[in-house]
Amino acid sequence: MTLEERATLVGFPSEVPTAAEQRTLVGFMAEFEEHEQLLQAARNAFTAGYRRMDGFSPFPIEELAEALGHDYSPVPLITLLGGIAGGLGGYFMEWYSMARLYPINVGGRPHNSWPNFIPVVFELTVLIASLSAFTAMLVLNRLPHLHHPVFNVPQFQRASIDRFFLYIEAADPKFEQKGTWKFLEGLQPLSVAEVWDE
């Protein structure tokens, strides 16, 4: 089907938005049935030079992030720092309160009885580390993110069930309506949709 025919069907691409519409086009989205297809599509898009894009899947796909050219997650580093802080903080708390603030003779044990202090140090290490991991996850994922343009796409509700989407943002330097649309179609998706933000 030619581009013109499609235009008569879905009214697209409309060269100039009419004054009534305040919507802005934020990108195109292609729908796939299997995660391998999505993966392949992502690789192609990357080689095609697209950078500002994202993939959506109902379950994690290990290679996808890499295929989309996303860099490594900083979560582990943050967790490590959190853990160290927790451990040191914990020991400081124990040492300060037991040996400095108000040293008391407890059962003839030394004020700084480090062997007895270990368990709490360990627990605090784990606690703070886990909290920072979780927080990092939220912040890096910009969660909570209740409102998002992609939710406007009707098909997208299956993104959490059994569909896989490739999303190319309009902000991408290489984005160009006709070209990108053609490119996405070229990947034999189930469908291609435009993502509007009103």
Next chain:
Amino acid sequence: MKEAAQVEQVKHTKPAPALDLAAIRARLNGERGQHYWRSLEEIAETKEFQEMLHREFPAGASEWWDGLSRRNFLKMAAATLALSGLTACTKQPTREIYPYVKQPAGLVLGEPLYYASSMLLGGFATGVLAKSREGHPIKVDGNPEHPSSLGGSSVWMQTSILDLYDPDRSQTVTHWGEISTWALFLSDLNDLLLEQAARKGAGLRFLTETVTSPTLAAQLHDLLKRFPGATWHQYDPITRDNVREGARLAFGEFVETRYRFDKAAVILALDADFLYTHPERLRFTRHFADGRRVAAGKKEMNRLYLVESTPSVTGTMAEHRLPLASSEIETFAWEVVRAMGGPVRMANEQPLSKLQTKDGSPWIRKEAVAQWLAALVRDLKQHEGASIVIAGEWQPPVVHALAHWLNQALGNAGKTVDYLEPTEAHPINQLQSLRELVQDMESETVDTLFILGGNPVYTAPADLQFGQHLAKVKRSIHLGLAQDETAGSSTWHIPQTHYLESWGDARSFDGTVSLMQPLIAPLYGGKSAYELLGAMVQQQPIRGDYEIVRDFWRGQNFWPDFEISWRQALHDGFIQGSGAPPKQVKLKADLLESLPRGGEPASGGITVEPAVGSQSAKQETAFPQVSPRSFKVLSGDIEVNFRPDPNLWDGRFANNGWLQECPKPVSKLCWDNAILISPALAQSGNLTTGDVVELSLGGRSLRGPVWVMPGQAPNAVTLHLGYGRSRVGRVGAGVGFDAYALRTSAALWFERGGKIVPTGQTHLLVTTQAHHQLGSPDREVYRSGTLNQYLANSSFVKSSVEIPNMDETLYYPDEYQYAGYKWGMSIDLTTCIGCNACLVACEAENNIPVVGKDQVHRNREMFWIRVDTYFKGPLDNPEFDHMPVPCMQCEHAPCELVCPVEATVHDSEGLNLQVYQRCVGTRFCSNNCPYKVRRFNFLRYSPYDKPWREPMYNPEVTVRWRGVMEKCTYCIQRISAARITAEKENRRIRESELRTACQQACPAEAIVFGDLNDPDSKVARLKAHPLDYSMLGQLNTRPRTTYLAKLQNPGPQTDQGLGGA
């Protein structure tokens, strides 16, 4: 019984099965080495515990009901959220403070004042030192200067403070039971005085307890002058008639005998409990202990031979103890006399043979007794002039006479024994005196009866039926502390003053005149006997007891300058040098011939027949029915003994919670009395502790639970008097059974021919030291030996101890050195007689609550120091070992390490502190305490909001709330006070000015406390002694409280075979 019974209803549905005592005996005999055990149930290792398990599970249900309505202190202190605990996180409420309008001179608020006074028991005075804070007495201790206290205390002395504040004390004059007034009484008194004046006092009678008070005696005597027809009777349920009559038999006149135990090497006690029930108990205890104080460097000890029917406190101290029925002891005494060469013609040439009656006492062997006797006599002969023979109040006059003969024969008179003018103002045969009174009442010749103190309706012998006859008296006036049985059936009842409320005087055992002075105005407007009698002499104006006593002594022209000496006497609490002078007496020449031949020994047979009548129990619903067991009815030659209760005495202390909860010596039974029976009897009757039996004697009978008592004479059962009161306050109501019901004037102390019929029911008896054995001796908790062992190898107890080395620790051993003071305690197991004085003293000093029977049953008693008693050796005649256990104040305290909130920590003097308001109550500390000396407020025990309790609290000690752990702190409040005093004077604390409550109370001075950093302090020296050992030292707890192992001094001829069939 009924009251208590209802409480128990829920609890007991199954009996413990009978014990296989034969098996136990076999096992014990099989044991090698020192085998300690604690109770029959455990060593039996029958199905017992499974049974108990199931039997006790309903305790849950009982918490549901019984827990909510309990007739004891808990009821007064209904448990609620103890808000005082919330002070941690709430805004403090505004409190008010009320200054005096006129502040008494000499009173410094916040500082204690001490007054010397005297407490009376059985008529004899014991000097006390009463502590008062802000005008109310809070503690009573022995007066160190006083000859019959020497600073020691008895349980009764320590707990007397509680009687003073008892909310159930009689609070008003009553007339025919209606509330009345003193004024109304006085007007009635006038009428009767007019009547009596006309009739010269015919029909006027006075009934008192034993009177030693010179003033009171004088008052009575001149009343008798004014009313020639009147008579004065004395009766004391724990009467010393036998002593008096014994002396008369021996010397033709009554003289008091004073024993010098400090000078005695060998002592023979014929059923004499001279350490606990004798009027001179405290002095005797001190001297007896001094005679055994090896730790003080002595190389010899006195040796105690003792014959008795039921284990007494004194009995537990004996090297050689021979359990005989009380009635057999006279025969035994005759035997001793004969062996000592007395010209005795016995009806039966071999009376000893009668002592071995196969079924009556299956355990005892003729040779054994003979051997025992021989050894005793040999020993006595070797120690002529250094021995003592003493007979007990319960023994008939003959035995006393024989004892006198023996003392003379052994040349003890003037050395270890001397004779005094009688201390009593009017020594008479009290039983006779009471009989006469009752006859007069019966013949209705008595129209006015003054009962000055005492509770005859309850305590008089059952056959005299005093109560019924009292009803016949037109006007009876009862002066008493409580609205008791007698008050209930008297016309008038006048509330009496407590000895801490009134002036007075009385003589102590050795005749020393001791003065009473009040520490507080009568709380409930009570009157003293002096005032009552005074009112009969002169009413305008009424003279107070102060004037009466004072004027009497002024009249005596005793001193050159009355005022000065009187002040001195009040300060001392007694009149110096007023002791009775020694008296020269001469033994009757034909004494032995003249003596009546009573006391035929046990004829033997106890008939045992299967119980049939136990169904008869059905209509008696007080106890739940239980599955029938093959009970036996026991009758025949069973001897029933009556003894004053170790706690309630004759019953006068029945409403005293401290005494009710105080575990009786040896049995550790509390909140009940029981029928003590021997293992042998239990075996033949197939009975076990807790079984309720019907005990009948001479046509009278009572029901009560039995208690299988090791060391009890085989065919003797013992009843403790003083329980089962019918008119008594909230605490004593429904506790125990009334043993007076069987006690007749014919036999005040013992009588043959008892009959035991099991009812098939059980009653819960609670003890503070429940059922278990000490197990194998290698626990080494309790260590003992003989003098010879010690002399051979002074540190023989140490051999097995190993306190881990300090350098075995991961930490720095010198982290804490206790440079300032270093408190420590040493407890001498050799001299501890297990009298509980320390326990109650601690209770009084440290505001320790009473928890009631149900809670004791759940092992929640709160005593900070407990006196453990272990048995050792054969079941029928074991050795008794006492062990007071306070907090050990470990330097490496296991409790502190596990407390999550620093509620228990150390201070720089090495004390293991308990900070109550920081405690959240995890109870971890108690779990980790190897000595289990910590006590927990499981519910709200302290009635701190009760107006009657408040003035009695020691203001220096925090009252603990619900949910808080507490424990012994070495009386830290006393340490602080002493430290502050010393600090103000920039000096160290003197050893003399700081003693813990238990140490101060101990009549034997077995407990020593002090500064370990002071090398010549007493405690430091004791710790250096080879006998010193620390309990469970191998746990590296490093206790500050250590023990001196128990030494005994058995004679060369051991008494093998007295135990074990």
Next chain:
Amino acid sequence: MAQIFGKSSTSFARASLVGGVSGFFGFWGLVYLIYWSPYTTNQYVPREQEVPFSHEHHVAGLGLDCRYCHTSVEKSSFAGIPPTETCMTCHSRVWTDAPMLAPERQSLATSQPLHWKRVNDLPDFVFFNHSIHIQKGIGCSTCHGPVNQMPLTWKAHSLYMRWCLDCHEAPEKQMRPKDQIYNMEWQPPPDQAERGAQLLKDYHVSQQRLTQLRDCSMCHR
């Protein structure tokens, strides 16, 4: 599918998340402040009494010594409050009919005690001994503040354990020479450090005693 949430909801959700967490800690911070504030401690709050007794007048004005009324402060744990008759030694002659003293006179007449509201009141589980503090050179004003400036008496310090410890950890900072004990104006001089060290010697307070001052058993039994 349509959006479930509006545009603003995202930022709102984030805000509430952050707000919730910081709010939690903020709340406890507030509690902590309130706990140290006069609202809880009753510091600086003049107490109304049935007799409006003015320390300012009697101490600053008339120059009465503390011990005239608080007689047992040197002997006992308790400083003592004057019995009515003490007041009456003067007030039987001066201000004999002042209405504000009516309760005094009534108290004497009926021999019913006056009711004072406690200003410096420690919980029952704290055992404080005045005499030893006086003895070892701790003056009245150290704990009771400038009583001579109090028309109606108020509590000068929180009397929290933390506050007690501040001094028990370094008493020399507050120690005074004997003659200054009852001086309400006394302030630690600039060279208190040396003086304090000297005073420790004078009052025989050894190093061992100093550490002991922090034992729980010092105040709790």
Next chain:
Amino acid sequence: METIQGSEPQMLVQGQPYPVTPLGYPAEMIGAQETYERVSDQITDEPLHHPHQKLWLAGFTVAFLMLIMFGVAVGYLLWRGVGIWGIKIPVAWGFAIVNFVWWIGIGHAGTFISAILLLLLQKWRTTINRFTEAMTLFAVMCAGIFPLLHLGRPWIFYFLLPYPDTMALWPQFRSPLVWDIFAVSTYFTVSLLFWYMGVVPDLATVRDKARTKWKRILYGLGSLGWRGSARHWQHHQSAYLLLGGLATPLVLSVHSVVSFDFSVAQLPGWHSTIFPPYFVAGAIYSGFAMVLNLMIPIRRIYGLQNLITTRTLNNMACVTLATCWMVAYGYIMEAFMAWYSGDVFEQAMMRDRAFGPYGWVFWLLMTVNVIIPQLLWSRWVRTHDIALFFVALSANIGMWLERFVIVVQSLHHDFVPSSWAMYYPTVWDWATLFGSIGLFLTLQFLFIRYIPMISISESRELIAQRKEGRL
């Protein structure tokens, strides 16, 4: 839409009721004909359309009544004090601590499965981890209550927390009880985060499947606007793995710390170095048993055989058997050490444990905790859910008894015989025990009712892997 009843794939090999490996072990890890959509529908079916409403209500009511009983018991406890329990000196710890240790132990299965098995790449955990993690949370809640309740003065529990108070006092960090506070709260927090992170994507699924406004809003909020973008998954997975890594030592530490409550004390029967490993093993043992007890009925009622396959049951049974033997080893070592140490107190304790008044508890414990679970050697028992259910039940009871023996029996006969005594629970002890079970079940019921009880996204992974033949 119609409810999809899961079906055990009926491809019968050599007469087996379930597909098997050549060695005859159950083969299937997930139903053969499951698709992304099928699992999504099946699992979101319960939160969205909740079939079997009646059964659920019935069960919930029972649980809730027990919860009310709990409330009553606790109310009376706060009013009267811990004295209403059977505790006493010397047995100052009773049911409260027994229950605490028991619940904490049960709470170990979840983290074990989700963390340790995750790191060990045990795929069969996927369909049960969500469920067990939830169970863990609830068990830890129940456990956490008891240390507070057993305090003598619970209203000042905050003395145990580290905060700057007006007394300059902090918790006493040498005390195992303080370690407990930290361990348990940490454990709860981490488990909660772990669990929630897993739930978020599934909540998104429910959100997208939900048709009613409120469900969409609520699940929408719960899922925080999850889009399942590659970036999301990337951070999510890395954080998830990290938490797994952190939780692994944590799960081992928590019960070790709990065991310190005893082994740090010097009481015979407590003071033993074997406690930490032996407690951890016991914890996982009871945890797995509890999972089986809860899962087997649910699996039947909601027809989840296609997801929680026989293979899963079999594997769990194997873990149970293994841990059972670790525990048994613990028992043997205790006895051995008592003998070998030559310590008189230890030996007396051991003798009393077996033949003393509480001997019957001990032997009962041995039966239900060691002997009966040996049935798991039989494959039939391992793969037959009803049989498995009862074996698991006996193990659960057994583990409770074990804690009873450790706490009560050790305490009731310690060093000094004069203080020995028996402990008898009161009705209130029992009410609190069963009440806490009520609390546990109530939460459990609410969970299966409103949250996807099986991880949908991870099930999809399984399917994907099967498609790629990596299963």
